[in-house]
Amino acid sequence: MNDLLMYLTNGVVIGIIYALSALGVSLIVGIMNVVNFAHGELYILAGYFSAIFASALGLGPIPAMVVAVAAIFVLGLLMEWTLIRPTYGDDMYSLIITFILSIILQNAYLFIFGPYPQKPPNWTSGASNLFGLFFYGNQRLACLGVAVGVIAGFFLLLHKTWFGRVVRAVSMDREVASMLGVNPVRVNLLAFGLGCALAGAAGVILTPIFPVTPTVGVGVSLTAFVVVVLGGMGSFSGCVVGGLILGLVENLGSAYLDSGYKHMFGFVILILVLFFRPAGLFGQKQL
Amino acid sequence: MSELLRVEGVSKSFGGVQALGEISFSLAEHELLGLIGPNGAGKTTLFHLIAGTLLPDAGRITFAGHDITRLKAHQTCRLGIARTFQVTRPFAKLTCLENVEVALVGAEAPVAREDRAERCAELLGLVGLKGKERLAAGQLNLIDKKRLEMARALATNPRLILLDEVLGGLNSLEMGQAMDLISLINREMGTTVIWIEHVMGAIMRLSQRVLVLDQGELIFTGTPEQVAQDRRVIEAYLGEQDA
Amino acid sequence: MSTRHAKVPSARQELLPWLAVLALFLTLPAWLGEYWLGSAIVGLFYVMMAASWNLLAGFTGQVSFAHAAFAGVGAYTSGILAVKLGLHPLLGVPVGVAAAALLSLGLGALCIRMGGIYLSLTTLAFSEILRLVINNEYEITRGTMGLKVPFILGDYSKATAFYLMLAAAAAVLLVIRWLLKSDLGLMFRAVQNDEVAADSLGVPVTRIRVTAFVISGAMAGLAGGLYGHYLTLITPHIPSLDLMFLVLAMAVIGGMGTFAGPVVGALFLEVLAEYIRVWGEFHVLIFSLVALGFARFLPGGIVGLATAWLTRRPARSGKGGAA
Numbered sequence: 001m002n003d004l005l006m007y008l009t010n011g012v013v014i015g016i017i018y019a020l021s022a023l024g025v026s027l028i029v030g031i032m033n034v035v036n037f038a039h040g041e042l043y044i045l046a047g048y049f050s051a052i053f054a055s056a057l058g059l060g061p062i063p064a065m066v067v068a069v070a071a072i073f074v075l076g077l078l079m080e081w082t083l084i085r086p087t088y089g090d091d092m093y094s095l096i097i098t099f100i101l102s103i104i105l106q107n108a109y110l111f112i113f114g115p116y117p118q119k120p121p122n123w124t125s126g127a128s129n130l131f132g133l134f135f136y137g138n139q140r141l142a143c144l145g146v147a148v149g150v151i152a153g154f155f156l157l158l159h160k161t162w163f164g165r166v167v168r169a170v171s172m173d174r175e176v177a178s179m180l181g182v183n184p185v186r187v188n189l190l191a192f193g194l195g196c197a198l199a200g201a202a203g204v205i206l207t208p209i210f211p212v213t214p215t216v217g218v219g220v221s222l223t224a225f226v227v228v229v230l231g232g233m234g235s236f237s238g239c240v241v242g243g244l245i246l247g248l249v250e251n252l253g254s255a256y257l258d259s260g261y262k263h264m265f266g267f268v269i270l271i272l273v274l275f276f277r278p279a280g281l282f283g284q285k286q287l
Numbered sequence: 288m289s290e291l292l293r294v295e296g297v298s299k300s301f302g303g304v305q306a307l308g309e310i311s312f313s314l315a316e317h318e319l320l321g322l323i324g325p326n327g328a329g330k331t332t333l334f335h336l337i338a339g340t341l342l343p344d345a346g347r348i349t350f351a352g353h354d355i356t357r358l359k360a361h362q363t364c365r366l367g368i369a370r371t372f373q374v375t376r377p378f379a380k381l382t383c384l385e386n387v388e389v390a391l392v393g394a395e396a397p398v399a400r401e402d403r404a405e406r407c408a409e410l411l412g413l414v415g416l417k418g419k420e421r422l423a424a425g426q427l428n429l430i431d432k433k434r435l436e437m438a439r440a441l442a443t444n445p446r447l448i449l450l451d452e453v454l455g456g457l458n459s460l461e462m463g464q465a466m467d468l469i470s471l472i473n474r475e476m477g478t479t480v481i482w483i484e485h486v487m488g489a490i491m492r493l494s495q496r497v498l499v500l501d502q503g504e505l506i507f508t509g510t511p512e513q514v515a516q517d518r519r520v521i522e523a524y525l526g527e528q529d530a
Numbered sequence: 531m532s533t534r535h536a537k538v539p540s541a542r543q544e545l546l547p548w549l550a551v552l553a554l555f556l557t558l559p560a561w562l563g564e565y566w567l568g569s570a571i572v573g574l575f576y577v578m579m580a581a582s583w584n585l586l587a588g589f590t591g592q593v594s595f596a597h598a599a600f601a602g603v604g605a606y607t608s609g610i611l612a613v614k615l616g617l618h619p620l621l622g623v624p625v626g627v628a629a630a631a632l633l634s635l636g637l638g639a640l641c642i643r644m645g646g647i648y649l650s651l652t653t654l655a656f657s658e659i660l661r662l663v664i665n666n667e668y669e670i671t672r673g674t675m676g677l678k679v680p681f682i683l684g685d686y687s688k689a690t691a692f693y694l695m696l697a698a699a700a701a702v703l704l705v706i707r708w709l710l711k712s713d714l715g716l717m718f719r720a721v722q723n724d725e726v727a728a729d730s731l732g733v734p735v736t737r738i739r740v741t742a743f744v745i746s747g748a749m750a751g752l753a754g755g756l757y758g759h760y761l762t763l764i765t766p767h768i769p770s771l772d773l774m775f776l777v778l779a780m781a782v783i784g785g786m787g788t789f790a791g792p793v794v795g796a797l798f799l800e801v802l803a804e805y806i807r808v809w810g811e812f813h814v815l816i817f818s819l820v821a822l823g824f825a826r827f828l829p830g831g832i833v834g835l836a837t838a839w840l841t842r843r844p845a846r847s848g849k850g851g852a853a
Contacts, residue, residue, distance in 0.1 A: 029647065033647070035647050035650060035651065037650075037654075082826075083822075083826060086826065091646055091647070092587065092591050092592075092593055092646065093825060093829065095593045095646070095647075095650050096587075096593060096778065096782065096825050097822065097825050097826060099593075099595070099775070099778070100775070100778070100779070100782075100818055100821050100822045100825060101822065103775045103814070103818045104815065104818040104819060104822060107811070107814050107815040107818065108815065110811065111811075111815070218654075218658065218771065219658075221654075222651075222654060222655055222658055225651045225654070225655070226655070229648070229651065233647075260666045261662060261666060263658070263662060264659070264662060267655050267658070267659050270651075270652065270655055271640065274640045274641050274644070274648070274652065275640065278641075278643075278644050278648070338730060340726065340729070340730070359729065360726075360729040360730045361728075361729050361730075361731075361732050361733055361734045361735065364729075364730060364731060364732035365732050369730070369731075370730055372726075372727070372730075376724045376726060376727035377723075377724070377727070378719070378720050378723035378724055378727065378728075379723055379724075380719070380723055381716075381719060381720065381723060385716060385719075388716060389716055389717065389720040389728065389731055389733065390731040390732065392713045392716055392717060392733075393717065393728075393731050393732030393733040393734075394732055439727075439731060440731075442731075443731060443732055
């Protein structure tokens with residue numbers, strides 16, 4: 001029973017962070033119809049940054065995280081401006097360019113950071129007694145808390161700001177953007193930057209638990225993609241629900257089944273979704 | 288004349304916005320039907336639903352005895368429905384000849400290779416693109432792109448052709464040519480036509496019957512003379528700053 | 531008044547340079563040393579891969595990340611059949627091709643109707659799935675150790691492998707050429723230019739895309755199968771994303787959407803790789819930066835650059851210029 005609770009909680013913790021990561025992908029896909037294949041690499045970079053800022057610059061873990069995410073946001077803006085913007089209207093090239101970028105970053109990380117796992121120091125230690133039933137690590141609880149906070153902040157942004165309103169409208173129907181009289185260039189720029197920042201946020205939150213290496217990017221990207229497909233493209237609440245489902249399925253599944261194929265769960269879900277309900281749980285079938 | 292197209296209770300929404308609500312009408316073979324209405328009335332959406340680019344949320348569409356409600360565009364094309372697009376969609380990197388050839392290749396009874404060049408040239412000549420066969424379609428000016436769109440649609444040998452604002456952006460000479468072509472398609476080739484247009488004079492002159500849409504509803508059907516005098520139609524257009 | 535016409539060179543004008551290249555290649559085993567002959571064989575493998583990937587991406591607008599995976603399917607299928615059942619490679623490779631074709635049919639039918647983004651995501655996922663399966667089913671595939679398989683035909687000889695690869699590459703290119711000039715090819719290009727318009731003209735868009743996907747996947751299976759039996763050791767490198775990236779880079783740098791582009795890109799990068807090899811792991815980073823540069827600034831690739839430079843020359847008597 002204890003074990004089951006442990007797996008469930010793990011599933012929720014990981015699931016929420018998956019959701020956060022997926023929101024970054026969903027935002028960019030929804031606004032620009034671009035898939036950022038370098039998503040995982042930005043997650044990793046944020047992890048590296050938070051580790052380095054904490055050790056080299058002597059920043060506390062929280063400030064290191066914030067600075068790392070801010071750096072990724074700026075990088076995202078740069079990426080959009082130099083690489084993505086010229087490809088507007090040509091979906092194929094944006095896919096190719098972000099894929100090439102992910103390869104560049106992967107190889108660069110190998111040189112700059114080396115092949116060994118890196119992680120920032122934990123923010124907290126020890127364990128808490130949850131519901132009087134079992135003990136669970138405080139670091140993981142803290143991760144959960146921060147992730148939930150960031151996601152809540154995102155939904156606040158979505159529903160209370162001008163930018164959020166535009167995002168919601170465009171995610172539903174791309175033609176709407178021009179009708180709203182919005183400057184598409186500025187919206188795309190912000191959306192891309194924010195999407196990258198969300199990837200970075202997921203990275204800094206998860207690296208204390210799972211250290212980063214140069215090659216985990218593909219897995220991170222794919223997980224985010226699966227969650228977006230499961231939740232439905234264009235749906236942000238779908239990301240949250242999808243992330244939780246994936247997190248729970250993975251943790252419960254690998255606990256009771258052979259762990260060699262642990263990562264298969266996401267792919268099985270992907271195939272099932274495409275087969276039975278390709279638009280996802282909350283997705284809309286568009287034109 | 289027999290009934291060719293019947294639209295029954297067709298509706299379509301996008302997100303929370305209802306673009307079309309419970310539209311019903313029927314169309315006889317060889318008719319030339321005008322479809323007018325203020326911007327955003329749902330006219331192009333109706334075309335999308337008939338042609339199969341979009342699926343209706345409710346209702347039924349019957350064409351020549353077939354239920355085409357859930358058919359896709361390439362399937363309705365094979366049954367005999369062709370269309371042009373409000374914003375032209377040429378195959379930019381293909382030549383004009385190849386643009387028309389695509390329509391011949393996708394057809395129900397594909398035209399033999401030897402005959403194709405001749406048929407393409409014939410159609411391009413008909414719409415006024417003679418001499419431009421080898422130009423890349425992306426290089427054409429607006430009126431030529433519209434001509435190409437017509438040639439392509441005609442190449443599919445349609446029984447029904449849906450024309451979406453073909454006169455937009457043309458000068459009076461070009462408009463006259465376009466109207467002659469539409470008249471020819473309908474009267475000599477016998478093709479049934481539904482025609483969306485904002486140029487009132489043109490559509491009133493050529494159409495035998497006119498449908499008026501406003502905010503997704505069908506507010507009037509009648510002859511051009513009747514439509515011009517209907518109170519609701521006039522009110523619907525009063526909010527419009529359109530010529 | 532626009533006078534840019536689509537160029538229509540005569541059949542002979544088109545064929546001549548290729549025949550010359552083929553003639554040159556036929557002589558290679560006679561004078562090229564063992565080392566460079568091996569490099570040429572690898573180059574021909576990449577020619578097949580890049581050309582078939584380009585058929586999909588450059589002519590139907592679909593970016594697949596499963597191309598290397600399908601090559602791996604061809605290689606492992608044929609290799610495993612040779613090891614477990616003693617099937618001769620020349621019989622095993624066609625089975626590998628069939629396996630790749632079937633898997634691409636399944637994958638295509640699953641995701642192509644949802645659009646380009648779904649295809650890219652699903653092919654990436656498929657690539658990872660295959661990697662997981664290969665690593666986990668160690669008993670059969672020998673994982674990263676590599677599966678030792680028999681040589682493609684008779685005793686080990688680079689010349690034999692070279693001629694077989696050359697024949698296969700020529701066949702692949704011929705099929706692609708024939709396809710592009712056919713009705714199917716016209717529909718490919720129509721779908722790539724504007725799928726909504728193509729749909730409205732009776733072109734069954736999804737079916738056309740899946741067809742292209744299957745053909746391209748089968749070709750990758752062929753390339754992988756032959757390559758595996760040339761190397762006599764099949765490793766997870768063949769279906770890896772690293773190899774996938776190389777193929778993509780070759781098509782992009784050579785020139786996507788052209789016929790010669792992938793061939794030029796593959797041979798050029800393979801030769802370049804030999805020279806950069808001394809710099810060890812840097813060579814992937816260099817290729818990726820170059821590829822990014824081309825994708826961003828020179829989407830026509832090397833062939834595009836060459837064409838632009840050639841057509842800027844003043845018109846000679848009877849040649850080139852506006853018709």
